[in-house]
Amino acid sequence: MADPNNDNVDDAQDPQVEGDATNATEPDDLIEAEGPDVEVPVDGPAAGGPADDLSPEDEALLADAASGIAEDRLSPSDRDLVAEMRTDMLRAQAELVNFRKRVERDRDANREVVIAEVVRALLPALDDLNRAEAHGDLTDGPMHVIAQKIRGGFDRFKLVQIGEKGESFDPNVHEAIVQLPTPGATSQTVADVVEPGYKLGDRVIRAAKVAVAVPA
Numbered sequence: 524m525a526d527p528n529n530d531n532v533d534d535a536q537d538p539q540v541e542g543d544a545t546n547a548t549e550p551d552d553l554i555e556a557e558g559p560d561v562e563v564p565v566d567g568p569a570a571g572g573p574a575d576d577l578s579p580e581d582e583a584l585l586a587d588a589a590s591g592i593a594e595d596r597l598s599p600s601d602r603d604l605v606a607e608m609r610t611d612m613l614r615a616q617a618e619l620v621n622f623r624k625r626v627e628r629d630r631d632a633n634r635e636v637v638i639a640e641v642v643r644a645l646l647p648a649l650d651d652l653n654r655a656e657a658h659g660d661l662t663d664g665p666m667h668v669i670a671q672k673i674r675g676g677f678d679r680f681k682l683v684q685i686g687e688k689g690e691s692f693d694p695n696v697h698e699a700i701v702q703l704p705t706p707g708a709t710s711q712t713v714a715d716v717v718e719p720g721y722k723l724g725d726r727v728i729r730a731a732k733v734a735v736a737v738p739a
Contacts, residue, residue: 638680639728646721646729649677653719685720686731688713696720698730704739712736 652661652670661667685696692699692711703714713733720731 643728683722686716699735701734705736706739708738
């Protein structure tokens with residue numbers, strides 16, 4: 524027969540509950556979320572940074588506009604000071620450009636002078652090669668190869684030989700060592716080239732020594 528006191532014992536025992544009910548968070552302690560989490564970039568239009576899709580022209584217009592707004596807030600004396608500083612800056616930029624041009628021009632001129640001096644020092648060797656070739660000593664053998672290399676080096680610097688028989692006498696490129704009165708001659712012409720001259724670009728580094736035919 525069942526004991527009637529067993530019901531009282533079961534009622535006395537509390538059911539097992541996970542966790543401590545006294546530690547549970549009260550409804551008043553909960554904070555309602557204001558919305559989903561959204562990642563906001565540090566840089567960019569959303570953070571107040573510059574827009575990535577602006578062209579250089581647009582950025583220049585914005586800079587000019589900002590400068591104009593800033594100058595509008597200046598006093599007349601400050602505006603004059605800004606205008607004077609801008610003029611000085613433009614003048615300094617122009618002087619810098621001119622200085623760079625002068626430096627480059629002087630550098631090129633100095634380079635041409637140095638090359639001309641070196642070539643002028645080697646011209647006697649070139650004269651010896653021309654004389655040897657005229658006597659038939661450079662037709663074959665190692666000297667023929669050496670002569671080709673030396674002349675190739677001069678060609679790299681655009682060395683040009685001047686002085687041709689029959690051309691008009693020009694004191695700028697010719698040096699007359701003798702005058703030959705010639706019947707029928709109407710002007711001074713080159714009768715013979717004693718020593719050829721050379722030009723390096725527009726610079727005459729040695730005038731041609733010539734015999735000049737003059738009217739008799």
